[in-house]
Amino acid sequence: MPDELNDNPDPEAPTPAAKGQFPELKHGVKSSNMDTSPIEPGNIEVLQILDEHGQLDKSLDPPLDDELLVKIHRGLVLTRAFDHRMLTMQRQGEMGTFAPNLGQEACQLGQVIPLSRKDWYSPSYRSFGAQIWRGWSMERLLLLWAGYHEGFPPPAGVNDLPFSIVVGSHVLPAVGVAMGMNYKSDASCMVVNFGDGALSQGAVSEALNIAAVDAAPVVFVCENNGWAISTPLNKQAATENLAVRGLGFGMPSIRVDGNDILAMTVAVDEAAQRARVGGGPTFIEAVTYRMSLHTTADDPTVYREEELVDPWEERCPIRRFETYMKYKGLLTGERIQQIHAECEQEVIEARDLFRSTAASHPREIFDHLYEQLPEELEAQRDAYLRRLDERGGSDG
Amino acid sequence: MPDELNDNPDPEAPTPAAKGQFPELKHGVKSSNMDTSPIEPGNIEVLQILDEHGQLDKSLDPPLDDELLVKIHRGLVLTRAFDHRMLTMQRQGEMGTFAPNLGQEACQLGQVIPLSRKDWYSPSYRSFGAQIWRGWSMERLLLLWAGYHEGFPPPAGVNDLPFSIVVGSHVLPAVGVAMGMNYKSDASCMVVNFGDGALSQGAVSEALNIAAVDAAPVVFVCENNGWAISTPLNKQAATENLAVRGLGFGMPSIRVDGNDILAMTVAVDEAAQRARVGGGPTFIEAVTYRMSLHTTADDPTVYREEELVDPWEERCPIRRFETYMKYKGLLTGERIQQIHAECEQEVIEARDLFRSTAASHPREIFDHLYEQLPEELEAQRDAYLRRLDERGGSDG
Amino acid sequence: MAEMTMVEALNLALDQCMDRDADVCLMGEDIGINGGVFRVTKGLYEKYGARRVMDSTLAECGIIGTAVGMAIYGLKPVTEIQFSGFTMQAFDQIEQNMARMRNRTQGRYPIRMVMRTPYGGGIRAVEHHSESREAYWAHTPGLKVVIPSGPRNARALLAASIEDPDPVVFYEPKAVYRAFREDVPETHETMPLGKAQVVRPGSDISIISYGAMMRVCREAVDDLVELNGIDVELIDLLSISPMDTQTLSESVSKTGRCVIVHEGHQTCGVASEIIARLNEHAFEYLCAPIRRVTCPDIPFPYFQTEKQFLPDADTVIGAVQETLAWE
Amino acid sequence: MAEMTMVEALNLALDQCMDRDADVCLMGEDIGINGGVFRVTKGLYEKYGARRVMDSTLAECGIIGTAVGMAIYGLKPVTEIQFSGFTMQAFDQIEQNMARMRNRTQGRYPIRMVMRTPYGGGIRAVEHHSESREAYWAHTPGLKVVIPSGPRNARALLAASIEDPDPVVFYEPKAVYRAFREDVPETHETMPLGKAQVVRPGSDISIISYGAMMRVCREAVDDLVELNGIDVELIDLLSISPMDTQTLSESVSKTGRCVIVHEGHQTCGVASEIIARLNEHAFEYLCAPIRRVTCPDIPFPYFQTEKQFLPDADTVIGAVQETLAWE
Numbered sequence A, B: 001m002p003d004e005l006n007d008n009p010d011p012e013a014p015t016p017a018a019k020g021q022f023p024e025l026k027h028g029v030k031s032s033n034m035d036t037s038p039i040e041p042g043n044i045e046v047l048q049i050l051d052e053h054g055q056l057d058k059s060l061d062p063p064l065d066d067e068l069l070v071k072i073h074r075g076l077v078l079t080r081a082f083d084h085r086m087l088t089m090q091r092q093g094e095m096g097t098f099a100p101n102l103g104q105e106a107c108q109l110g111q112v113i114p115l116s117r118k119d120w121y122s123p124s125y126r127s128f129g130a131q132i133w134r135g136w137s138m139e140r141l142l143l144l145w146a147g148y149h150e151g152f153p154p155p156a157g158v159n160d161l162p163f164s165i166v167v168g169s170h171v172l173p174a175v176g177v178a179m180g181m182n183y184k185s186d187a188s189c190m191v192v193n194f195g196d197g198a199l200s201q202g203a204v205s206e207a208l209n210i211a212a213v214d215a216a217p218v219v220f221v222c223e224n225n226g227w228a229i230s231t232p233l234n235k236q237a238a239t240e241n242l243a244v245r246g247l248g249f250g251m252p253s254i255r256v257d258g259n260d261i262l263a264m265t266v267a268v269d270e271a272a273q274r275a276r277v278g279g280g281p282t283f284i285e286a287v288t289y290r291m292s293l294h295t296t297a298d299d300p301t302v303y304r305e306e307e308l309v310d311p312w313e314e315r316c317p318i319r320r321f322e323t324y325m326k327y328k329g330l331l332t333g334e335r336i337q338q339i340h341a342e343c344e345q346e347v348i349e350a351r352d353l354f355r356s357t358a359a360s361h362p363r364e365i366f367d368h369l370y371e372q373l374p375e376e377l378e379a380q381r382d383a384y385l386r387r388l389d390e391r392g393g394s395d396g
Numbered sequence C, D: 001m002a003e004m005t006m007v008e009a010l011n012l013a014l015d016q017c018m019d020r021d022a023d024v025c026l027m028g029e030d031i032g033i034n035g036g037v038f039r040v041t042k043g044l045y046e047k048y049g050a051r052r053v054m055d056s057t058l059a060e061c062g063i064i065g066t067a068v069g070m071a072i073y074g075l076k077p078v079t080e081i082q083f084s085g086f087t088m089q090a091f092d093q094i095e096q097n098m099a100r101m102r103n104r105t106q107g108r109y110p111i112r113m114v115m116r117t118p119y120g121g122g123i124r125a126v127e128h129h130s131e132s133r134e135a136y137w138a139h140t141p142g143l144k145v146v147i148p149s150g151p152r153n154a155r156a157l158l159a160a161s162i163e164d165p166d167p168v169v170f171y172e173p174k175a176v177y178r179a180f181r182e183d184v185p186e187t188h189e190t191m192p193l194g195k196a197q198v199v200r201p202g203s204d205i206s207i208i209s210y211g212a213m214m215r216v217c218r219e220a221v222d223d224l225v226e227l228n229g230i231d232v233e234l235i236d237l238l239s240i241s242p243m244d245t246q247t248l249s250e251s252v253s254k255t256g257r258c259v260i261v262h263e264g265h266q267t268c269g270v271a272s273e274i275i276a277r278l279n280e281h282a283f284e285y286l287c288a289p290i291r292r293v294t295c296p297d298i299p300f301p302y303f304q305t306e307k308q309f310l311p312d313a314d315t316v317i318g319a320v321q322e323t324l325a326w327e
């Protein structure tokens, strides 16, 4: 039947004009219905306050009070100690697969330091440093990584989303929470964390656009650690920087040294303040580096030259901040050593508590899906429980 | 069990610094590991060659040969004549729901004029003007809109994708075709058309990013007609212009007067040429206006002031081009009238051919899903055919 | 009581639920001033304003994903997906967050939300606008799936879905939207989710259906009863998940014969599940194979052939007669 | 013949298909230098280069959508989705284009592509990494759905899927990836799609399963035969869609009793479909209700409880005994 139709793929169809036949583009005349002057989307600020040598830009030194600064330092050290411990425990078979954040401690703490308890945080799977700061106990996080359901729900009183393992899947709900704040005229904000790879997910683009259109109080922190498993940044995005992505959706965007805890804190704080007063979302590209494994299931030596990692040793966010703390006279080398030891101790205690309390609850796996278990599922649960009993409930 | 955990939502969590306590951001010091000078993403060109009064920017007048110019004019007129006819036929119950493109004729033809037969085109549901130019017969398009399957496949020899009705769903496949060109070192390109609303779809963002990363030979033409059904641009995007979105994904982006057939042709041609020689994708925002209904199922008076449409009468792409053709001495007012009459006649003939040939083929609906119908579907088909026979196959 | 179309009845349910609960809000494409492409939200934007009736961007994944966030925050969003074919765009958010958030957080974040969407064929729509893929949702743990068949139960079930503590997928048979009117009480009315309805008791054979196909079945039943004197029991499923297995098995245990009718595709469809359950719960009473009258496993065709594609009363009658004839 | 794990066998199939046909190319996340997170594409990047082994961006919808375009252009892309849980991100492109493009264009654009993805539990993975939602694809017209159970049939079925003219969803049981080795012929080998395999003929009862659950069933069968002297017929489905209804109904017509075992959820799952078909084709031979041994209709749990969640040999044995005991 289609053959009867007078379809006519014109064999004479104009072949594209030979290069140069057309004038190179330049701006058209000023016209009555269209302003043809070129559009300048605006610049993207880049922020660093403490450089890799702990060099301070005094003009930007934030007036954080000493107690907070000391607390921040401890948070950084604790995060790294926890990271090391989890790696050991995983290697000993005590943990499931987990994602180290060695080198990204400042980036992660900086996201949450400016937040109050009324504010919300939506972590990724690599954000445990931030989660600890927010009030998640380390043993809860150990439970989470050891595959115990009890580790997943945020602790009472902590306005966090569960950590997100499906890359980018939490960003739309995070924006939704912020839209809820607008709905209820709640002057709080949401900080949502995701990686350079996550930025390629369509759902994340939708979230950026919706937040911008609805002026939702969200701070998007895109943690650019250079890698998505084995995929380097240049295979993930065609732009040198990722902040420009935020600009493309029409929100203020900034590129921050993610290994500079002061820069991160200042940038997030400014964005959070703007968000809380109706200023809408901000896109923050936090430049850092994944110095360790993607996860314990990963072997970077297959795809990454060790030399690439070396320069980042130099840029250690913790050493950098310790230089600053000494310069401020808030910590001595000696005290710093003590703090490292104390944190190690704290982590050991958390591990021991985890070991003594961890217990799986196979009989409860039906209990949380619906507010009230539908009849048809009751039948399935009863059959399941009978099986457990036959197997000897304990193992169980 | 969670209660046993030492979760500690710190009641003392630092409340956000009072506004002003922190320094307003400015660029940090030049540092050893990070260039902190602000990033300039670059400007976006805006192109118009013929303004709404047919005023020509001579410096940009493209050297298209006369024959092509005359053919372009006819294409514009034919598109509008076809549009009018389909609307009438729909109102008379001869067509299903369809999407008029009144006022967008130049925008649509300009997308395909620079393409050769080796190049590909991926139309949306509003692109029938471009489809006719590409070689789709009008009666095939009538079949399509009248709900006959035969209207959907592209005619033999036409490298087009089927028109896309699921908004944005064709853009990834279009990019895939372009990736195929890279795979086969085929120096052709793909032009893909979508609307301002489609740009909100995550899949479209993924497509922009993938095309940029893979330097796929694609020309993205985002037809900004101001509306997505009842949703105005400012509820769809937070940016004044849409070209900046392309910039955010790292591709050259330009804003073009979509009612200026010369500007559209020049912009698409330059982008197509760049694409064919490995220059990667381009994002073109074509500024036009949906002067008519979204579809025949839509009633714009519910959500749109008629006054909004009036200025666009002034900007009619056809009248504008006719002024140019007269100025060029290629057409007289008289000849133009003839052409309008001829096109009307052509459309009538297509309609008559459609009426005389249109026939649905209910017995064939199983025939195209798999290369060979699986046994289980054969059984379903036989049962279905028995039913048809009982009902009297003809109706049938 | 007032005579209403399903569209009007749904609109009434939304209006009253919004009026009763300030946390109930609407989100979707063109649901504001435009009142939705099928006008189900007509007038609500004018009445409740832009804060509670939100026109979304053109992003279904965005609609569901942000609605999940609103629900986490404590709101009760009722979302509209313009056509059920486009719920595919939101599949990840539906499965990974809407259906699972409550479980993921051990009940910390229940998701009180509804996804409304028109489904099914019969209105000469373009491709991808006539899908009936409710089985996807029935196979997705954590969701409830509800499909009304007429104005009155549509209103009562939508109100119940909005008040339900769990996420509900609410499929609206667009072919029924304006097909007929029914008496609908002005005052707030709900129906329990998870319960099927015996529309006509009978002893010879059970016909189980739901949604738009109920009209087809009613027509078939009238014929079967009046012309052939067959005492058909007709059941309207109403709730696909959870499914009222008890009512179904009681009916088939009584009649011994059954025909299941739906628009969705056959393989792994709702009818397959009903057969599996009847095999478990009414096996010893079955006198004949249970027949499935469904759309075949091919995409919904272009609309010139949809009339032939969709099951009609004759198809149902034929299946009933074959089932009764089976020895 | 060489002893291989399933991972090695799949790698062999990919290698040989790429070697035989320059239009076969691979696309997915981390499949290049990294060889895929499960190493199924190991060495292929080195052998065939970046043009034919494409590391994608982190976008599943993008992978499937662009692969559809490549197939339209004439290539034969074999895509890898890192875990089947993330196929949800690509649902729209799978349903609207991959499954339907051939039909939409009346055969003008056949989609010769494969979507490979590891599915199922048993490896102590984090949430969303253990899904078995093959029923979604079985319910989607236009797709073929294949699930191997061991190294040899995995290799032969993957090769056949790549050579198949229609789009194939290829689910790989990750629990089997390295669980055991089998003799696999070096030379190119394929198996027809759509055919089930009678792994062990028997007369007392039929057990139908596929994928990772075949191991569990084999273990159960050994017990049942040796300890209880029950003559079990064990069938490996291999192809979920199209389904080999004939082999299944012949078996059950012979044994009169049947247990179906899979990891996927129960409601509207593959077992439901098999029961519906056996009800149609073997009704008169059924001596007992057909039992479903599946995962319950709740999300796959956190891994400390996955052992209890997944069906094991005892569960299968129990179901068989109950089915045999039924009068």
Ligand SMILES: Cc1ncc(C[n+]2csc(CCOP(=O)(O)OP(=O)(O)O)c2C)c(N)n1
Pocket: A126, A165, A166, A167, A168, A194, A195, A196, A197, A198, A199, A225, A227, A228, A229, A290, A294, D029, D058, D060, D082, D086, D089
């Ligand atoms: C939707 C989805 N696709 C793929 C994966 C597998 N995966 C887990 S992490 C990861 C890389 C994420 O990279 P990025 O977003 O940069 O975060 P990073 O791991 O570097 O912190 C991938 C591909 C996933 N979890 N979810």
Ligand SMILES: Cc1ncc(C[n+]2csc(CCOP(=O)(O)OP(=O)(O)O)c2C)c(N)n1
Pocket: B126, B165, B166, B167, B168, B194, B195, B196, B197, B198, B199, B225, B227, B228, B229, B290, B294, C029, C058, C060, C082, C086, C089
């Ligand atoms: C995925 C999807 N969502 C919603 C729709 C319903 N719909 C059809 S056209 C349209 C508006 C599209 O607007 P735009 O992209 O600007 O294109 P235009 O119609 O203005 O040409 C909508 C919402 C659809 N077809 N597909």
Ligand SMILES: [Mg+2]
Pocket: A195, A196, A197, A223, A224, A225, A226, A227, A228, A229
């Ligand atoms: Mg990363």
Ligand SMILES: [Mg+2]
Pocket: B195, B196, B197, B223, B224, B225, B226, B227, B228, B229
């Ligand atoms: Mg538009």
